[in-house]
Each structure stands twice: as structure tokens, then as C-alpha cells.
Amino acid sequence: MELDKKYINIAMPAAFEGVFMILLANVDIILVGKLGVDAVAAVSIFTQPRMMILTLARSLSAALTLIAAKHYGRGDKVAACAMLQNSIVVWGFLLLIVHILFFQYMENLLLWMGAEFSYLNAALSYANIAIIAVFFTSLVAILQAVMLGFGETAAVMRINVIGNIVNIVFSIPLIFGFWIIPALGVVGAAIGTVIGSLYSFVDTCFYLYRHNMFYAARIKLRRYFREFLPVFGGVFAEQGSERVGMVLYTRMAAELGAIPYAAHAVCMNFCDFYYSFAGGLGKASMVLAGHAKGAGNNALWKKYVNIGIKWSFIFSCIACVFTFVFREEIFGLYLKDPETLSLGAVIMIIVALVSYPEAHAMVCAGVLRGSGQTSQVAVYSFISITIMRPIITAFFLYYLNMGLVGAWLALAIDQSIRAICSHILLCRYKNFLNF
Secondary structure, eight states: OHHHHHHHHHHHHHHHHHHHHHHHHHHHHHHHHTTOHHHHHHHHTTHHHHHHHHHHHHHHHHHHHHHHHHHHHTTOHHHHHHHHHHHHHHHHHHHHHHHHHHHHTHHHHHHHTTOOTTTHHHHHHHHHHHHHHHHHHHHHHHHTHHHHHTTOHHHHHHHHHHHHHHHHHHHHHHHHOBTTBOOOTHHHHHHHHHHHHHHHHHHHHHHHHHTTOSOSOOOOHHHHHHHHHHHHHHHHHHHHHHHHHHHHHHHHHHTTOHHHHHHHHHHHHHHHHHHHHHHHHHHHHHHHHHHHHHHTOHHHHHHHHHHHHHHHHHHHHHHHHHHHHTHHHHHHTTOOOHHHHHHHHHHHHHHHHHHHHHHHHHHHHHHHHHTTOHHHHHHHHIIIIIIIHHHHHHIIIIISOOHHHHHHHHHHHHHHHHHHHHHHHHHHHHHTOOO
């Protein structure tokens, strides 16, 4: 029970942070949804370009979290903070260049993603401002990596949730207008996002400053890259393959038309609720596996594996039942158009069922990453997400003409493949574990 309590204490802040982040982001979509289907499509089409950039930032963050967790397990916090110092200097400039390039070619990116001319101008107006928020979010991801590695998930949750509340507070008057503030529509939503992300950046910097995490001396670049790049390579390969697969997948969904894509965007946004919650369980499994590995405690590692799998199943049961029972009411919060609602209610059934493989894959992959097996996770992720999902989606859409239902069945198959692969690899690693 003591280990369960420790797992929950780390997992719940990370999980609920993800839920609150998606909840508040969905409030943005709900607010924009009041402006019509085209407005929802205009905001949603920027999701994949945004995630393409965050793939790099989150890969850097995940690698730094893994390294920090291992140093924490050995009782060496100073070494972890030194890695943070180097990461800020080395990768901050690179991230700035990447964001400038995306801004320069934003129109081409949105068109390639399948944006229709009916909402392209609105999408550009939103994206060209929201890209600033993505830059601050990228920096925050790196800065918070050591906090996660030390198990400070509650502090991370507080900062990010408040940042998103700030976003909503400013977005409402900016979108619809209030007093002397004009109604800016999707532009107002973008400005609110920038303000919220800037708050998270400043608050994170203050937290690190107060806890003396900025004062560790930087280490030599050769030593830094020797420790950082092998971990980053596996994580980035996994994240990159997932993003390539999602870009291809989203593009095919966008080609179905404005109404099916709006339904897809709404269901995907709601699906992200449990995906983010399960991601918190995965983070806890990754951090605790890293602590156990750093301490060389084989028995403790195995206990954390069983605890993570047990809790992922419990939460998946709750999520599945809730989503299935209230699927129409949930979708109706976003869009009430009858044609879109009838299609979305069907897709929500698939969303409910996907909860099980989604969470199991997250927890198993988290343990594998925390145990240093990032390359194995990258391999099966590449095969499943980058190759299998687009092929299956294309088969269902273009050969069987199954429409949006086919696209979501392809997603369910992909999640199941990843759950099976991660479970098999974890069992093999568990049997031949040798710290």
C-alpha cells in the first residue's frame, strides 16, 4: 500500500495536469465553436504543425527527465541541474530557429495539412500568433523536465493549470469582445494562448530560481552530449515517428470535408483527455522506474511495474463507461449541428473502447523508457504509427469508403498494436532484467 500511495502521489498530479490542460484547451475549442464549424476547423488545423514543433521540445524534455530521474535515484541532484543548464543554452537557440522557420512557411504547412480555402485566412490569422505561444511552451517543457525527474509533479501541475486558466480568462473577452475590447474571434483565442503560455514560462523560472536549480555549474559539452544524445535519440525517434504518422492521419481526415473534420477534431480533442491522463500514469511509471534503476533496486522496479498496470486498468474502466454512457452529451458541448452530432456520437464509442490499449501502452512504454529502453519503444512506435496507421487509414478510407469511422478504427488498431508490443517487450525485459 505504501508503494501504491507513492505511485498515486506522483501519478495523480501529472495525470490531472494533463486532464486540466486538455480541459482548458477544450474550453478554447468550445468558445471558438460558438463562431461556427469553419472557426473550429481553422483553430484545429494548426494542431499538427504545433505538435510537430513540440515533438522536438518534448523529446528534449523527456530525455532530460529520464536523466534527472536516474541522478535523483543515485542521490545526485546537482548533476541533474547541471544537465538543465546545458540544455537551456544548447537547445534554446535551436528551438528559436525552428519556430521562425515554421512562421515563415505557415501557409504552405496548413495547405499541406489539408486546410480548405473556406477557412484558410482564419487559420493563418490564428497560427501566426499562436506560434509565439508554442515557443514559450517549448521552453517550459525543457525547464520543467528536471522538476518531473525529481517527482515534483504537483508543482508542474499547479504552474501549467494556472497558465491555462489565465489563457481562458483572457480568451473570453478577446474572442467575443467586452467593454472597450473588440471581438477578435480566432485571433483573440491566439492572443489569449500567448498570454497563458508566457505566464507558465515566468512562473516556472521563478520556481527553479527559488529552489536553486539554476545555480549548478554547466558541464563540458562533450560530456553533456555523451550522456544526453543516446537517450534523446531514442525518445526523438519515437516522438518523431508518432508525429509523422499523426500528420499523415490528420491530413487524410481533413480531406473528408469540413463537417467530418470538425467531428473528428472534437472527438480527438475529447480523446486527448484520457490520453493525457494516461500520459500522467506513464510519466509516473517512467520516473519511478528511473529512480529504481538509479538505486539498482530490481525488486522495487518490478513492484512499480505491477502497480502501474493495475491502476491503468482501473482508470480505463472508469473512462470507458463514462465516455460510452454520456457520448452524445459530451459531443453536444462542442457542436450541436445535427449532422455533426450524429456522426460524432458514433465515433465516441470508439473513443471509449480505445481507453484500454491507450493507457496500457502508456504505462508499459513509460517503464521501458525509465529503464533505458528508449530505442525499443521507438522501433515499435515507428512501425505502428508511422507505417501501419496511415496504411490502414488509407485502406479504410479510399478502398472500403468507410469515412470517418474507418479513420477511427485505424486509430484503435494502432493503439492495440502498441499496447501488445510494449507489453511483450516489458515482459521480456522483466525476465532478463540486469541492472
